[in-house]
Amino acid sequence: MAHHHDHSYKLLFSHPEMVRDLLTGFVKEAWVAQLDFSTLEKVSGSYVTDELRDREDDIIWRVRWGEDWLYVYLLLEFQSSVDSFMAVRIMSYLGLLYQDLIRQKALTPSGKLPPVLPVVLYNGEERWRAAQNVSELVERIPGGLERYRPELSYLLLDEGAIVNAPDWSDETRNVAAALFRLEHNRDERDMLDVLGSLVEWLKAPEQTGLRRAFVVWIRRVLLPHRAPGMELPEFNDLQDLHEVHDMLAERIKKWPERWIEEGREEGREEGREEGERLHAEKTARNLITRTEMGDAMIAEIAGLPIDEVVRLRGEAKH
Incomplete structure (x- = not known):
């Protein structure tokens, strides 16, 4: 996306309604039902280290998960063209985010790091075809070395594929879905x-x-x-x-x-x-x-x- 496009999306996804509808509408996984969306809180970018500071167009939220104050941090990476090595970029951003959380002592009650959901929101004309797990980008070598190959997936939301899917419906109230539909209107x-x-x-x-x-x-x-x-x-x-x-x-x-x-x-x-x-x-x-x-x-x-x-x-x- 052009730079002004990034900022326009940042402005929209700085509202909790957009993040809530993004998760409830497009993340088809059971754990979403356990999130307490009334606790959605945007994480300030002022705490980040120099390495993360140039990621100012990313948006990070946190939300309570269950009764134990577990956190889910959301990284929204906006893309308009296919990046073949997006999984490597996500791995780098996630490592930097975890370093900052360690410095803040922002750990779970059991002393572990909170889970992170990395989201790639893609609005390009072509369908996304890049690897969605970093392991797919690393050469497989047999004999034991393969167990050291990193594993990290991100959630891809390909707007064009979503609005063109057979089960698409604009009858359900969802402001994130409305955004996708506007960008890909017929x-x-x-x-x-x-x-x-x-x-x-x-x-x-x-x-x-x-x-x-x-x-x-x-x-x-x-x-x-x-x-x-x-x-x-x-x-x-x-x-x-x-x-x-x-x-x-x-x-x-x-x-x-x-x-x-x-x-x-x-x-x-x-x-x-x-x-x-x-x-x-x-x-x-x-x-x-x-x-x-x-x-x-x-x-x-x-x-x-x-x-x-x-x-x-x-x-x-x-």
Whole structure:
């Protein structure tokens, strides 16, 4: 992810609701049911050593596990491209974190180190294919040496795979799932539907901070990626998520109208029949390059056969 993307995610995942929904929605393991999410506490980065200080974009939380004050520390490592040696990086970060916990004497009641759940949150277009255990990256040598090969796994959350899975459902209230769905929305209507759900879920006064965090992310990440050129008013004039939803709904209605009109202008210069064809293609090209609309919707708006839209999309990729 670009640096501003990291900070936008950091802002979102600095809210306990996001971390809770991330774990309850996507970690399909029995121990999650034993966590007391009312104790979720963000660990300050001020305590870390020089070695960890440059990991300022990582987020670490802790939460009580059972009755014995056991802790689970969460490392969220945000990635937008596949890192083949991510497991080695996670092993390094985990070692540094444990060194700091030892210095703080932040041990379990039995004097042991607390468990750590390393999470890699990946939002790239390609599916993740890197090793998820560091042992897979170390050459196997028989004869006894293999028992010294390190073993450390991380939890991979591949957003694209999650939202495209057959069991995906946007009916369950989960703000982390809504974030993934927004980033991988099918089209403008899908984006507005998810935003509408967030407006409904996050309307309580105590959720103002999280609503604002979504506004920042939509402005800095979602719109530049999905709708380049669309601008929203400054933050002082745009205070809350429902305002963003209403404004986007109004502006999205006008996108096809603007691009259709551009096509008509070009058509007038080229003659009526040829112009009609040109403006239809112009409209389709604009929709292909500037939106995430599907081919069928573009064909309907532009008045072209769907196979013509498929052809134009192929040209746009080259």
